[in-house]
Amino acid sequence: MTPSSLEALAASVPDGALLALPPDNSLPSVALAKALMRRGARGLRLLGVPVSGFATDLLIGAGCVVEVETSAVSLGEAGFAPRFSAAVRAGTITVRDATCPAIHTMLQAAEKGVPFMPLRGVIGSDILAHRPDWRVVQNPVSDTPDPILVVPALHPDVAAIHAVMADEEGNLWVGRRRECATLAHASRRLLATVERVVPGNLLEDERLAAGTIAATYVEDFAVAERGAHPVALLDEYGFDAAYVADYARAARTEEGFRAWVDEHVLGRAATRVAAE
Amino acid sequence: MSPDERGVQPEERLAAALARLILDPAAPPARHIAVGAASPIPAAACWLVAKSGHPVRLSLLHKRSGNPFTEGSRELFDLTGQGRIDLFFLGGGQIDGEANINLIGTGEWPGAGVRFPGSFGSAFMYFMTPRTILFREEHSPRVLVPRVAHVSAPGVSPPEVFRRGTAQALVTGRCVFRFDPARARFSLESAHPGESLASIRAETGFDFDAPAAVPATPDPTEAELALLRGPVCDEMAETYPEFCARVWGRALAA
Numbered sequence: 408m409t410p411s412s413l414e415a416l417a418a419s420v421p422d423g424a425l426l427a428l429p430p431d432n433s434l435p436s437v438a439l440a441k442a443l444m445r446r447g448a449r450g451l452r453l454l455g456v457p458v459s460g461f462a463t464d465l466l467i468g469a470g471c472v473v474e475v476e477t478s479a480v481s482l483g484e485a486g487f488a489p490r491f492s493a494a495v496r497a498g499t500i501t502v503r504d505a506t507c508p509a510i511h512t513m514l515q516a517a518e519k520g521v522p523f524m525p526l527r528g529v530i531g532s533d534i535l536a537h538r539p540d541w542r543v544v545q546n547p548v549s550d551t552p553d554p555i556l557v558v559p560a561l562h563p564d565v566a567a568i569h570a571v572m573a574d575e576e577g578n579l580w581v582g583r584r585r586e587c588a589t590l591a592h593a594s595r596r597l598l599a600t601v602e603r604v605v606p607g608n609l610l611e612d613e614r615l616a617a618g619t620i621a622a623t624y625v626e627d628f629a630v631a632e633r634g635a636h637p638v639a640l641l642d643e644y645g646f647d648a649a650y651v652a653d654y655a656r657a658a659r660t661e662e663g664f665r666a667w668v669d670e671h672v673l674g675r676a677a678t679r680v681a682a683e
Numbered sequence: 684m685s686p687d688e689r690g691v692q693p694e695e696r697l698a699a700a701l702a703r704l705i706l707d708p709a710a711p712p713a714r715h716i717a718v719g720a721a722s723p724i725p726a727a728a729c730w731l732v733a734k735s736g737h738p739v740r741l742s743l744l745h746k747r748s749g750n751p752f753t754e755g756s757r758e759l760f761d762l763t764g765q766g767r768i769d770l771f772f773l774g775g776g777q778i779d780g781e782a783n784i785n786l787i788g789t790g791e792w793p794g795a796g797v798r799f800p801g802s803f804g805s806a807f808m809y810f811m812t813p814r815t816i817l818f819r820e821e822h823s824p825r826v827l828v829p830r831v832a833h834v835s836a837p838g839v840s841p842p843e844v845f846r847r848g849t850a851q852a853l854v855t856g857r858c859v860f861r862f863d864p865a866r867a868r869f870s871l872e873s874a875h876p877g878e879s880l881a882s883i884r885a886e887t888g889f890d891f892d893a894p895a896a897v898p899a900t901p902d903p904t905e906a907e908l909a910l911l912r913g914p915v916c917d918e919m920a921e922t923y924p925e926f927c928a929r930v931w932g933r934a935l936a937a
Contacts (some may be wrong), residue, residue, distance in 0.1 A: 456758060458801065495793065530844050
């Protein structure tokens with residue numbers, strides 16, 4: 408499989424797509440989110456798997472997003488996600504609140520090819536009252552009253568992750584973050600950025616195979632060094648708390664967000680990170 | 684001034700109070716505790732229990748390698764679904780007198796007033812864990828409300844709804860409340876130094892029971908303070924550098 412360019416990956420994500428992004432501890436492609444901002448993507452529906460972080464706040468701030476389905480949006484230690492909060496206040500995005508295991512379960516139903524799966528808990532939460540697509544049914548294998556939630560299979564149009572490496576075959580290595588494999592299985596297209604391309608075949612190495620997403624599931628990938636930054640990437644690099652705190656301060660206002668984007672997505676600092 | 688020369692820090696008292704709740708012999712055993720990123724104080728309490736020699740397995744969800752999971756948070760929820768996580772901590776932007784928690788926000792759904800981050804796994808964990816300790820440092824009528832604006836996770840459920848447990852207690856910066864699920868009601872267990880029944884009533888939006896004489900929340904013992912300021916701080920320094928610097932004077936890494 409021949410690597411594409413980052414901008415070609417972004418161009419292949421259609422406006423209006425349901426785009427799944429892992430949270431800030433599980434290999435989101437921040438590089439691809441920034442490329443989508445540069446391309447001026449519109450109407451995206453984002454799915455937090457199962458929560459949302461830095462990349463989601465960026466895309467919302469840039470006006471790329473009409474809807475977010477997630478269990479939480481947060482910048483972690485840097486606090487509330489400022490552009491998400493502003494968009495909820497202004498009513499410019501639709502929020503479909505969920506709870507973490509429900510999102511995992513919807514994706515697991517999709518990877519199995521079944522229409523729904525049950526999940527314990529949730530009954531009595533107002534989340535359920537706002538999810539007409541979630542149903543409470545009687546446990547069909549119980550003779551006693553046992554209400555249980557069923558959630559529908561969810562197939563994202565596109566999933567975007569940042570893996571440590573790809574091999575010549577297009578296999579991706581994600582280490583212990585194997586929930587990315589469930590996301591890959593459930594999504595119609597998986598787009599990945601990677602730190603580097605290595606020779607050979609990861610699936611031929613018994614030590615690496617278990618942390619590998621097979622090329623079967625990979626639509627396309629591009630090399631983007633430090634493509635998870637400012638989010639941590641396994642043991643490759645840590646979380647850049649100062650960068651995120653700086654963003655959180657700047658993005659309190661629309662003007663501050665614009666200036667930050669000019670510098671870090673469109674401008675010199677963006678080019679520098681890509682070149683480093 | 685070295686940390687040992689300072690008095691007991693409020694965070695240390697809270698950690699010790701949480702540790703006593705974790706070890707409460709009347710509660711289901713805590714063999715495996717999962718700790719989220721929400722606050723360093725529950726993490727300190729868990730480390731205090733572990734460093735006191737109690738055989739407890741801690742899964743730290745925010746650390747890359749401080750947990751057994753190789754399938755991310757999905758595996759935490761699967762483990763909890765099976766009943767293999769014994770204790771979890773939850774907080775809330777709002778908590779009410781029936782132990783309902785709100786992580787959604789205020790105003791019209793989904794938080795047109797103040798939007799909180801979202802419910803995370805609370806709508807599942809609160810049901811499927813044998814016990815939950817609610818922890819929120821801010822104790823004010825803004826947080827402890829008569830009725831939450833939106834229910835992320837309910838404190839009690841009808842009898843036919845499968846549920847392993849609910850809140851054991853609510854620990855705040857002012858006091859410790861116990862929760863009685865049969866009555867869906869809190870009772871004041873102890874007040875931290877400087878607080879009284881009257882001061883706590885004034886800062887609590889919901890009604891609760893209280894004994895005629897309210898005990899004081901005990902200070903940590905000398906042994907507990909030594910553990911908190913030594914081995915507990917050592918374990919936490921990497922993940923919570925600012926907390927360790929503020930509470931224990933641990934120098935920040937360059």
